[in-house]
Amino acid sequence: MRPGGYDYDTYSRLAGPLTEPDTADYRVQYTSLLSKEPHRIRAVLLMALAPLLSAVLLAYLVWPTHWTVREGDDTWRVPYDTVMLVSIGLICFFMLVNVTSIAHATMVARDPVPVYPEKGTRVAFLTTYVPGKEPLAMVRATLEAAVRIRHDGTLHVWLLDEGDSDEAKALCAELGVRHFTRAGVPEWNRKKGVHKARTKHGNYNAWLAMHGDAYDFFASVDTDHVPHPGFLERMLGYFRDPDVAFVVGPQVYGNYTGAVTKAAESQQFLFH
Incomplete structure (x- = not known):
């Protein structure tokens, strides 16, 4: 980590530099993460040993000579011993499955080779806002970052406002962001379905019904996210x-210095 803080720019390019597709019939290409690992032999050994040791532990715990044998004790306690043994076996078995799947996922993990986007496309960048539930200062940080996003084509930033807030409208006008609300439209505020009221998916679907055809793509983040310019x-x-x-791209916790956020962030690394 740099002295000035988290190196967002470098980590946004971990998959490698942008490239131009080789052919007109482009398909996403991938590179093995293991091939980039300088200590790949050690990594392979660790990934192979982890499930092996978990299997050894499972075998040790359920080995017949390790079962509890009660002599001269109440017979009603015997079923409890069996329940405990089976529970331990199941817990260790699921741990073995988990370790094996993680080791396998690590061995076969790949990065997609980044390519330059097509020029001239129409893109909408969307984020939602619920007045009273999310602070407007947080929305401002997201929108200020969104208007700095680079794109060689049409890019419109939209705020999907659930409450038709005057403060949100003023913020959008200040930043040059487009404002959308489904408030007061019965067909977009139903009890269930794609336009269910007071749901994020209902908000997005209402915007899609109204403006979706004007764009080739739309990108979206939650209101507590600050997108990188690239x-x-x-x-x-x-x-x-x-x-x-x-x-889908990974996210990084901006307040990663806290113990809770460090732990929470680490839980999502596997999915990236």
Whole structure:
């Protein structure tokens, strides 16, 4: 970590530099993460040993000579011993499955090769806002970052406001952001379905019904996210593959210095 703080720019390019597709019939290409590992032999050994040791522990715990044998004790206690043994066996078995799956996922993990996005596409950047539930200062930070996003084409930033807030409208006008609300429209505020009231998916679907046809792509983040200026440059290129329907990127906790956020952030690394 740099003295000035988290090196967002460097870590936003971990998958490598942007490249130009080799052919017109582009398909997403991948590179093995293990091939980039300088200590790959040690990594392979660790990934192989982890499930092996978990299997040894499971065998040790359920080995017949390790079962509890009660002599001269109440017979009603025997079923409890059996329940405890089975419970221990099941817990260790699920641990073995978990360790094995994680080791396998680590061995076969791949990065998609980043490519330049197609020029001239129409993109909408969306985030939602619920007045009274989320502080407007947090919304400002997200929108200020969103208007700095680079894109070689049309880019409109939208705030999907659940409450039709005057303060939110003023903020959008100040930053040059487009404002949308479904408040007061019965067909977009139903008890259930794609336009269910007081839900994020209902809010997005209302915007799609009204404005979705005006864009080739839309990108979205939660209101507590601050997108990097290269957000679209790193994400949109994969859509040059006609089989790609959506792209998801990792997130980094801005307040990662706290113990709780460090622990929470580490839980999502596997999914990245």
